[in-house]
Amino acid sequence: MDERKCHIAMYPWFALGHLTPYIHIANMLAKKGHMISFLVPTNTQYKLEPFNHHPNLISFVPITVPHVEGLPLGAETTSDVPSSLHPLIMTAMDKTEKVVERLLQDLMVDVVFFDLAHWIPNVCRRIRVKSVNYCVISPVTVAYVFSPARQTDWSKFHAHEARDFTSRSNMKFGGDITLIERAYIGLSLSDALAYNASRELEGPFSDYLRTQFHKPVLLSGPMVTDLPSTTLTENLSSWLDRYNPGSVIYCAFGSECALTPAQFQELLLGLELTRMPFLAALKSPVGMNSIDDAIPEGLLERLEGRGLVYGGWVQQNLILQHGSVGCFVTHCGWGSLSEALVNKCRLVLLPNGGDQVINSRIMSEVYGVGIEVQKGEEDGVFIKMDVFEAVKKVMDEDGEVGKEVKDKHERIREFLVNKEVKSAYIDSFSHELQDFLESYHED
Structure with a gap:
């Protein structure tokens, strides 16, 4: 290894919510002079290319x-x-083990960053390199759900959330292994853990994980993502430009979350009730092939262009930074929250299950930067009025809740976008990674 520079391979789970944070950390490490070999599904590469700001590295x-x-x-x-077929995508990823091992050996890397491919640490041991479990979810969630001493207190959750956690915990996720088991094996066998997090916000949880797993925990700093090299598409840009600053609701639930047809309709009808312009980027509801077939009858006609419903992928971070966007209704994926916190939009939290529920409680109860949509205690169902009330409450400039949420969000945003803080963290992360690798070679 020359002048404290190293060759890093990255192999994240085959989901855009994992691939995108990995390209962001790749950019940060490349900026420090490290070389990155990013393993990516062949036909998905083009989606990441606009985010590659250091193609030479x-x-x-x-x-x-x-x-x-x-x-x-x-x-x-x-x-x-x-989502019902996600375990089979995991099975397909597991079947790449032999190919990946040969590639890593030929590439002569120093370390491999991974998350759900729990077999990577054993591959790394066979080819005598180190592995880092770079987890794209919050260290809070990892500490709460995946740590060796985890004792989930279901009294803190609604009945439907407790059932969801139990169901997910027992579900096989690629072969004859559950998601919980897969994650725990990867955390346990890796040589180090790493998170896109900061000591100021997540310090106690990273300390806890260090003692639980008895290995280094590296923090790459505040949750700030780079913008792609592309610009917002003309149709969306011109539509957003029509509206006053902070007046548009943007609603998106990530690349994986699909609502039931009934909940999909309640969500859109709730957005209509706000009388604010909105852009909803959502997957087709469960069991439906077309998003157009799921839109409530007469809704688009009543909106007269004031509402857009998209069924495909959109440039979320470019949308969030547009001046007209004032509210973000989110499923609380950690990547989406990371993008939201560095912008000025108000947060309305509508978790769909799993770690999203924990993320939502962190944002609403710990950081106080958003309002969670109310759901039925037993069935987890929301109605249009629940959506309407959460949006109106968070967007009320004169209301106590709206003011408090805005102030707390702004304080966290100022910390997250502080370039000196970000620079210091990535310097530290780079040095700690190199020290960790050098100590391994000395052994």
């Missing part, structure tokens, strides 16, 4: 995703299939 290594019975031909990532 970050190289994409295409991976052919093996076909697994039950998956549509050509399916590569979770965005290509309904």
